[in-house]
Amino acid sequence: MKAALIAIALAAASIAALTGIGVAKDDASKDALPAGSVSRADGLEAWKRIEAVVTHPRCANCHVDAKAIPMWTPAGETKTRVHGMNIHGGESRIGAETIACSTCHITTTLPNDPAPAPLHAGIDWQLAPVEFIWFGKSGAEICAQLKDPKRNGGRDAVALLEHLRHDASLSGFIPRAWAPGAGRTTPPGSFEDHVKDMALWGAAGQPCPN
């Protein structure tokens, strides 16, 4: 029974994740810049802006290690703490083994509510895959992870752009970082700025700081 329930939860999440991939590919091909058309220096400048986004608590707090304990930065506070309510994402990363993240972080394309109501998204709420650890990592470490297909879901620079557009097509987590509901901070810039920076960084050969 338990295995069946977990399988159903994971299957539902996977089906949602597959929807809209074709649209995302079309959009990403428009976003991509010719390889080599951007200098390394400009690529590194783009990375600085990307780093400011991916290390922001809004983005990093669910990119945690295999312990699968999400982090929490309450609205109006700067100190990050362990998610309340004894929450564990489990191996499923969606809480399927005990209590699903979507028990509170409901799946909906409606806008986020003002803090402190929980955030939500058009994709079932989940932790990022365990290979994509950002929380507590330096910018250089995240940069190395993000360009490594073994640790980024098998994606090259253009596929990373597809990932951004695919997520956005589902009203997913990435664009919602800039629309978290009143009373919450956002990463610098906008989602479209982030897409442009990822395109610049990719075209420059994904340079990383030392």
Place this chain on the structure above:
Amino acid sequence: MIELTVNGIKHRVDVVPEMPLLWVLRDELGITSPKYGCGIAQCGACTVQINGAAVRSCQARIGDLAGKSVVTIDGLDNREQHPVLQAWIEHQVPQCGYCQTGQIMQAVSLLELIPKPTDEQINEVMSGNLCRCGTYPRIRAAIHAAAAKMAEK
């Protein structure tokens, strides 16, 4: 009009799609067992099942629930003999009782997922359901007792 099934009965409600399920249940359908505690998924008093999964009904939006099946404590199968409710009565779990329908619905979901939960698993699943009366030891005992009853069947 939005159509959904609550406790096996089909309903059509004419409300804005952003309306939380809790409001629809209590104010539109007169089902008052799910309680309003905090409105921000911090207390669990409004917990119901949607398509078999526990959800905070103050967060679920009616516009997302067309065609889905909602179950409150009133709609549990064989309610009078339900092992969780029986265990709750035997252990005299409630004090004021306000949080208890949410506690029970979360416990039902826990036992459907994990038929014989450990204390640690109970802690993980039930920590989002708060009880100002502090009935937690009795809640845990009742969950273990319900698990034993369910194993007998």
